Amino acid sequence: MELEAAALAANEAFYAPFNQKDAALMDAIWADSADVTCIHPGWNLLQGRDGVLESWRNILTNPAQPRIVTGGAKVSLHGSIAVVVCRELVGGSPLIATNVFVLESETWKLLHHHSGPVLGGNG
Amino acid sequence: MELEAAALAANEAFYAPFNQKDAALMDAIWADSADVTCIHPGWNLLQGRDGVLESWRNILTNPAQPRIVTGGAKVSLHGSIAVVVCRELVGGSPLIATNVFVLESETWKLLHHHSGPVLGGNG
Numbered sequence: 284m285e286l287e288a289a290a291l292a293a294n295e296a297f298y299a300p301f302n303q304k305d306a307a308l309m310d311a312i313w314a315d316s317a318d319v320t321c322i323h324p325g326w327n328l329l330q331g332r333d334g335v336l337e338s339w340r341n342i343l344t345n346p347a348q349p350r351i352v353t354g355g356a357k358v359s360l361h362g363s364i365a366v367v368v369c370r371e372l373v374g375g376s377p378l379i380a381t382n383v384f385v386l387e388s389e390t391w392k393l394l395h396h397h398s399g400p401v402l403g404g405n406g
Numbered sequence: 407m408e409l410e411a412a413a414l415a416a417n418e419a420f421y422a423p424f425n426q427k428d429a430a431l432m433d434a435i436w437a438d439s440a441d442v443t444c445i446h447p448g449w450n451l452l453q454g455r456d457g458v459l460e461s462w463r464n465i466l467t468n469p470a471q472p473r474i475v476t477g478g479a480k481v482s483l484h485g486s487i488a489v490v491v492c493r494e495l496v497g498g499s500p501l502i503a504t505n506v507f508v509l510e511s512e513t514w515k516l517l518h519h520h521s522g523p524v525l526g527g528n529g
Contacts, residue, residue: 320480320493322488322502324523326525328502334418357453359443364489366506366517366518367426368518379450379451381445381518381520383506387431394489395489395504397520399523
C-alpha cells in the first residue's frame with residue numbers, strides 16, 4: 284500500500300479499538316521501540332509505553348466513555364514519520380488531534396497522540 | 407550543534423517572537439518548503455503558510471495577548487523530523503504543546519504546532 288494511504292489507514296486503525304473497547308488492539312497500534320508519548324484532552328504529558336497504555340486501558344474499560352467519530356484526516360509524510368491531523372467527536376464534543384506515526388518493520392505505528400478541545404468560533 | 411540540542415534550541419526560538427511580538431522572526435521560524443499546519447488552543451486546524459502566519463501576526467499585534475512562559479521540553483528525533491513536547495503558561499493558564507520540526511538546509515524549522523489547555527487533575 285502506498286505510504287500516505289497506509290498512514291491514513293493506521294490513523295483509522297488507532298480509533299477502532301476506542302469504539303471496540305479492545306485494549307490488546309490498542310496495544311498493537313502503538314510503536315514498540317520508541318519512547319511513545321500521549322496527551323489526552325486536558326491532560327498533561329504521559330511518557331513511556333507502560334503509562335500510555337495504562338491510560339488507554341482505563342479509558343477503554345470506563346463504561347461511561349462515549350464512542351468516538353473521526354474525520355478530515357490530513358497526512359504529511361517525512362521519511363519514516365507521518366504526521367496526521369484529524370477531527371474527533373467524542374460524546375458530541377469536538378476535538379482535534381495530532382497523531383505522529385513512525386515506520387516500524389514497514390508498518391506505521393503510533394509514536395505520539397495529542398488531542399485537545401475545539402472551542403468553536405474559528406475555522 | 408548536536409541535533410537534539412538544536413531541536414530544543416529551535417523550540418525555544420519559536421517562543422521568542424511571541425514575547426518580542428516580532429512577526430518577521432516568527433515567519434523565519436516556520437518551514438519554507440513544507441505545508442505547515444497550526445492548531446492554536448481551542449481552534450480548528452490552520453493549513454498552509456499564509457493562513458498560519460496571518461494567525462500569528464494577529465496574535466502578535468494583539469495588545470491584550472499575555473506573555474508566554476515555557477518549560478519541560480522533551481525531544482524525540484526521527485531522521486529529518488524532531489517532535490518536541492513542552493509546557494506553556496499563557497497569562498497563568500497552563501497549556502501543553504506538540505511542536506514538530508523538519509530539517510531544512512540543516513536547520514530545524516517548524517512544520518506543525520498544536521497547543522491545547524491542561525485542565526488539571528492529572529500528571
